[in-house]
Amino acid sequence: MSDRRFLPRLPAARAQNGHDGAPAPLFGAYAQRLMTSRQVRHNIISLVGLNGRPVLNQSGEEVGRMVDVVARVGGGDEYPAVTGIVVRVGRRHAYLDASAIDHMDRRSVTLRTARLDLREFQRREGEVLLSKDILDHQLVDTDEVQVIRAADLYLAQVGEQVRLVGVDVSLQTLLRRLGPKRFRWHPTPDRVIDWAAIESFGADSPEEPAAVKLRTPNSALRRLRPAELADVLESLGRPGRKELLASLDHDLAADALEEMEPDELTALLREVEPAQAADLLARMEPDEAAEALRELAEDEQAQLLAQMPPATARELARLLGYPADEAGGVMTTVLACAEPSETVEEVRRRLVKLAKHQTEIDSVVVLDEDGRVIGDVSAFDLLVHKSGAPLAKLIDPDNPPVTLRPDADLDTVATEMVDSRRSSLLVVDDEGKPLGRILSDDVLDALVPGHGRLQFRRILQ
Numbered sequence: 001m002s003d004r005r006f007l008p009r010l011p012a013a014r015a016q017n018g019h020d021g022a023p024a025p026l027f028g029a030y031a032q033r034l035m036t037s038r039q040v041r042h043n044i045i046s047l048v049g050l051n052g053r054p055v056l057n058q059s060g061e062e063v064g065r066m067v068d069v070v071a072r073v074g075g076g077d078e079y080p081a082v083t084g085i086v087v088r089v090g091r092r093h094a095y096l097d098a099s100a101i102d103h104m105d106r107r108s109v110t111l112r113t114a115r116l117d118l119r120e121f122q123r124r125e126g127e128v129l130l131s132k133d134i135l136d137h138q139l140v141d142t143d144e145v146q147v148i149r150a151a152d153l154y155l156a157q158v159g160e161q162v163r164l165v166g167v168d169v170s171l172q173t174l175l176r177r178l179g180p181k182r183f184r185w186h187p188t189p190d191r192v193i194d195w196a197a198i199e200s201f202g203a204d205s206p207e208e209p210a211a212v213k214l215r216t217p218n219s220a221l222r223r224l225r226p227a228e229l230a231d232v233l234e235s236l237g238r239p240g241r242k243e244l245l246a247s248l249d250h251d252l253a254a255d256a257l258e259e260m261e262p263d264e265l266t267a268l269l270r271e272v273e274p275a276q277a278a279d280l281l282a283r284m285e286p287d288e289a290a291e292a293l294r295e296l297a298e299d300e301q302a303q304l305l306a307q308m309p310p311a312t313a314r315e316l317a318r319l320l321g322y323p324a325d326e327a328g329g330v331m332t333t334v335l336a337c338a339e340p341s342e343t344v345e346e347v348r349r350r351l352v353k354l355a356k357h358q359t360e361i362d363s364v365v366v367l368d369e370d371g372r373v374i375g376d377v378s379a380f381d382l383l384v385h386k387s388g389a390p391l392a393k394l395i396d397p398d399n400p401p402v403t404l405r406p407d408a409d410l411d412t413v414a415t416e417m418v419d420s421r422r423s424s425l426l427v428v429d430d431e432g433k434p435l436g437r438i439l440s441d442d443v444l445d446a447l448v449p450g451h452g453r454l455q456f457r458r459i460l461q
Contacts, residue, residue: 328406
């Protein structure tokens, strides 16, 4: 795991020390309340330290040992409330509702009564076992946009309820857990992340229940940029990837896949059901989808193309017909075209409808009445010229568009790109009609695999 995952976090998401050395965590919306509550500061509870501790009845007699804590995760609550505990009584594991708990601290749990109503634990909707389902499982920190594993979880009394308020991700905490029991609780947690910044995905094996579902339709993960989501997808295990993809808008998921490393994308396409893989590929930009398909075997390509809309399948099959080391193999077929008589304003309105392809369009191709290329007007020119100006006025006869044949090799493409000082070049057929456009980052990605478009975008975003 990368060292950057254990760097100190911003002050709003770190644990600070109180006057007596006890941790004074800052927890999102509850920050002010917790900072003014000495009881919370002095009595934050380590889940790891609590496990195995005695459960006492009202008279102080031990009735069992702590096994796990149950919390309700979901419904938009940033800090899940504890709804019960699992206790080992003899050889039996029994469930006690939170209403039976009088007090919980670092060393024990005390019940309200001397009588026990022991029941087998039945998982209710939204409930998770904190140790079994979350501890050591993959979590997504939406503040730092990274996948982490919980080395410890922290509980605190907030108002009338005990809530899950933070997670420790430090290596030091994990090492302490491997040592003697008496060293597992440390008075000052090393790296505490506010639980409000956490999303959790799937268990580590299909037999285990998913740890935590997305909290609300407006989950913070859905507000991440595609490149950030790609980083998360690459770091998650197979169950987490599938759950995250299922939770995202299909177009956003496709955008994230475009930003993934080729080997990670290939693995993901093989992990999901063919119908889902085909749908995601069909929503990707054509050149990106074709590049992803090239990494698959021919039978896999055929299977996915067969499950796409016919028009999309034909377009991708055409792109796959071009060698990957020629102009046709790196071009995108997404084009914005116009006639010389159209005005700047008319073209601007058309571009609005193509907003989802904004990364593929940097210019508008101007065509004559026979559909041949006569100009290539940049988006900047459309921005600075008057709305009523016809495109014919924007065409520079002394600076004709640079065009290439689809069979031009990559060296030729790169040379033309450098010599023309353009951000993109047009690919045309024998009659001069446009087939596609080659963007500069596509050339970089083709010439230097692993350091081109995918990496380049992430640096910029």
